[in-house]
Amino acid sequence: MFRFLSSTVRFLMLLLLVALSTVAQAQKQAALPVGSRAIFTYDSVKLFVQVAGQGTPCLFVHGGPGAGSYSFEKLGGNRLEDKLQMVYLDQRGSGRSGSSRTKNYSMARIVQDMEELRQQLGLQKWVVMAHSFGGTIATAYAQKYPQRVQALVLVNSVLNPVASLDSMLAYGTSLLPAAARPAPSLPQMQRFGMVMGALQQLKLAGQLQFSHDSLAARAMRVSRAVPGNPEFAQQVFSGRLADYGQDYAPATAKLTMPTLVILGKDDRTTGATAATYQFPRKQVVTLPGKHNSFLEQPAQFRQAVVSFVQQLPR
The missing domain is CATH 3.40.50.1820 (Alpha/Beta hydrolase fold, catalytic domain)
Incomplete structure (x- = not known):
């Protein structure tokens, strides 16, 4: 179709296409x-x-x-x-x-x-x-x-939230002294709550997710x-x-x-x-x-x- 248009019209259309492309690119890259x-x-x-x-x-x-x-x-x-x-x-x-x-x-x-x-x-x-x-x-x-x-x-x-819970429960339990560990026969969520509570009480909760208590305190x-x-x-x-x-x-x-x-x-x-x-x-x-x-x-x-x-x- 372009071959039937004058060179001037074709040039203007090309300019328009370039302008539209530039605007679109600017909009795409515009910072929020x-x-x-x-x-x-x-x-x-x-x-x-x-x-x-x-x-x-x-x-x-x-x-x-x-x-x-x-x-x-x-x-x-x-x-x-x-x-x-x-x-x-x-x-x-x-x-x-x-x-x-x-x-x-x-x-x-x-x-x-x-x-x-x-x-x-x-x-x-x-x-x-x-x-x-x-x-x-x-x-x-x-x-x-x-x-x-x-x-x-x-x-x-x-x-996998289930695998995450299992891992935290096992590690959290290992941080506790034997006397503070819940019975393995208890339901999982009950044991998890008991372990988290015991870790808090013994000031060991930070060790679950932080290498140093100072980092846990800073995050808190x-x-x-x-x-x-x-x-x-x-x-x-x-x-x-x-x-x-x-x-x-x-x-x-x-x-x-x-x-x-x-x-x-x-x-x-x-x-x-x-x-x-x-x-x-x-x-x-x-x-x-x-x-x-x-x-x-x-x-x-x-x-x-x-x-x-x-x-x-x-």
Whole structure:
């Protein structure tokens, strides 16, 4: 069709196409405004979101369940903000976010919250980074919306909550003197509650997830700096949300986005090994320490994440 147009018209059309392409590219790469904001989900739950830094957009998926994103932001995420534009989301019923009036805390709903956030921020894709229990949520999101995940970064992440609980119970029990250990014949959740209570009473709880008591104390101080919403955690631990007991490890074999897995050498919380994460395009970095590699090995954690992100296709 172009051959029937005058050279002037063809030139103007080419200029228009170039201009439109430039605008589209600029919109695609435009940085998000930094600062805190509230977004509302389709079912009217108010979610707290903090955007900080510059570079590749990266959603942080916190663990807990219900821990909120503040501790990671201040103890690990802030070291990445010169290379990544971090999007810290407090999940519904967690941290500084509101609760669901209908008590909808299903995995599908949490995943949909993340997708609605991406849409409201106007992002085509983002890196999804998760810590601890957040690994299950991040994997479920990547499973449903693989085209929206530029890459995954799983930091001391849980894929199988049942295996995680088993591992924590066994390790927590081993930290206790024999007289304080619950009878093996008791139900698992009862034993877990008794072990956690005994660890707290004997001031040994920090050893479960931290290599040093000073790190545990620092993490505790930061976590107490902002108010928290306990409802999501209460719903999960009530046992009424069966989908949070699912093993997501098998699903990873079909997720082809680049994935960085960061492990703690002595992490007894995840119930996982390097082989648990079956992503076809995975990189595994094992760091000294337990369950909070970003706090225990901050320089190595930053190096691993920045190096990985810089290798991603643009």
